[in-house]
Amino acid sequence: MNTKTNIDFASIFQFAPIGMCVSENRIILACNAALATMFGYHQDTLIGASFQILYPSTDEFERTGARIAPIMNAKGSYSDERIMKRADQELFWCHVSGRGLDKKHPHAAGIWTFEDLSAKRTVSAELTPREREIAALLVEGKTSKLIARQIDLSPRTVEMHRAKLMKKFSASTSSELVHKLLGIVH
Known part of the structure; x- marks a missing residue:
């Protein structure tokens, strides 16, 4: 018996157990509840915000962006563990993975996941x-x-x-x- 299941991708994105977002030029276009909760923001605050809001400093935001670009150009994806910043200024270790949607312009559009590692590793x-x-x-x-x-x-x-x-x-x-x-x- 072949049954066709309707998949609600919007619900999958919204209720995924890991922080997720879609970006364009390092601006958050959409994010799920897990990402907002992890960083201590309301989703509405993050949507339209620069990724810079999630970094401990402007320099780290800039240097990470510069470091990611050539790797994404070569591989199409990027993954690392880094220290990020919550809304209350708490620093925490986070596993970040992403994939660019335009191989020629790695920051143009992307899909990113964030996993809070603070239970395993503290700053x-x-x-x-x-x-x-x-x-x-x-x-x-x-x-x-x-x-x-x-x-x-x-x-x-x-x-x-x-x-x-x-x-x-x-x-x-x-x-x-x-x-x-x-x-x-x-």
């Missing part, structure tokens, strides 16, 4: 925007040389930031730092 030390960016890349397993190349810094500068992170997290090795950033306690 426990006061970090600068650059330290947050480097911490997110360290968690991805990148070396200082790769991080330096990706964010256009010298490897020495990245090592300096890594050393500051190690001090802030009382880590004696790079491996211990990554474990602490991930919230893994030994």
Whole structure:
């Protein structure tokens, strides 16, 4: 017996258990209830807002956008874990994945998902925007040389930031730092 099921994509989007949004030029065109709840905003506040509202600083918003573009141009999609900001200014780790709808213009239109990782990983030390960016890349397993190349810094500068992170997290090795950033306690 072949039965045809009507699928209500608007309801699927709205009630998905993960934060979702559709964007155009880094402006939120539509978002679901899970995204609004995760960030502590009403959906109406987010619709029409720049993604910048979700970042800890303007610099992080700009640098992340610049970092994402070439990766999306090459792969068509992007995924990372980064520190984001709720409406009440609380910082939290978030897994972000997205896909551009126009391969030639990665920010022109996109579909994005956001997963709150705060239950697994807390932001426990006061970090600068650059330290947050480097911490997110360290968690991805990148070396200082790769991080330096990706964010256009010298490897020495990245090592300096890594050393500051190690001090802030009382880590004696790079491996211990990554474990602490991930919230893994030994």
